[in-house]
Amino acid sequence: MKTVKTLLLMSLLSMNTLAHADVRITEWMYNTNSAASGEFFELTNFGNTAVDFTGWSYDDDSRVAGTVSLASFGIVAAGESVIVTELTATAFRNLWNLAADVKVLGNLTVNLGREDEINIFNGNVLIDRLSYDDRQGLGPRTTGNSAVPGSWSAVGANQASGWVFTQAGDEHGGFANKVGELGSPGSAAFIAAVPEPSSYALLMAGLILMGFIGYRRQDKFKL
Numbered sequence: 001m002k003t004v005k006t007l008l009l010m011s012l013l014s015m016n017t018l019a020h021a022d023v024r025i026t027e028w029m030y031n032t033n034s035a036a037s038g039e040f041f042e043l044t045n046f047g048n049t050a051v052d053f054t055g056w057s058y059d060d061d062s063r064v065a066g067t068v069s070l071a072s073f074g075i076v077a078a079g080e081s082v083i084v085t086e087l088t089a090t091a092f093r094n095l096w097n098l099a100a101d102v103k104v105l106g107n108l109t110v111n112l113g114r115e116d117e118i119n120i121f122n123g124n125v126l127i128d129r130l131s132y133d134d135r136q137g138l139g140p141r142t143t144g145n146s147a148v149p150g151s152w153s154a155v156g157a158n159q160a161s162g163w164v165f166t167q168a169g170d171e172h173g174g175f176a177n178k179v180g181e182l183g184s185p186g187s188a189a190f191i192a193a194v195p196e197p198s199s200y201a202l203l204m205a206g207l208i209l210m211g212f213i214g215y216r217r218q219d220k221f222k223l
Contacts, residue, residue: 022047024156025120025130026081026149026188027166030112033144034179037095038087039112040146043120043128044188045076046155052076057121058084060110061131065121068110073103079191084108092185096177102186114141132160139163146183148172152190 027042045051052075059067073082082103085092089106098104112118115133119126132139132147139160140147147163148170149155154162166174166182173187 022049023051023076023120023127025118025128026155027146027172027184028112028118028130028132029142029144029146029181029183030114030116030132031141031143033181037144037177037179037181038085038092039108040083040085040087040092040183040185041112041118042081042083042185042188043070043076044081044191045078046191048078050075050077055123056127058110059119059121060112061117061119063117063119065124065126068108070105070120072105076103081186081188083185086111095179096183096185098186128156129158130160131158132163137161140165144181146181146185148174148184148188149190155190 023043023045025041026044028040030039032038053070053073056070056073057066057068058070059065068084070084076082080103082105083092084105086108087095087106089104092098092104092106093100093102115135117132118128118130120128134141140163142165146166147160148166150162150164166172166184168174168176168182170184171189172184173189174182174184176182
């Protein structure tokens, strides 16, 4: 029976870890090619439930929770991507031809540099961090061309070396904005990479069943 309990505990711990890893940084552009444009970064909820951004915040390499509030995003739905930019929200939507329902937090004053970090907090808990510096091989130089994760393994791993330039028509939905810059704000790839809750339930059931069968077999051999 210890086997069953151990497997059940491992399953619950795995689910809890994933639950805290739902919101991730999925795009950034620290510099622009045009005075009409503006830097931005994107967050995506990879979970299967909505996330309330009350108490959430952003900071750069100062790493201070609460520096820039993200609470105005409100409830971020499962699979939804939201954007933080130095432009006004209206100007950014117009530049990238985004629909009115794409959530954009504008007028960012804690700007990104060529060597910098994006730190996302929920209260005082660090949710995600991306440290980048193209001069050290940590990600591309995002001047007029945003960077996105090159694979699912790069999401939430704080390994900017695994990030690549956005390309028009790529799996992230890349396209050119009105001044010719490339990005994919408002959409992200790998949404399907996060298992559905039913998958977790099946996994738990399978592990418990395997443990129970093993336990019964041990009892049988003892007779």
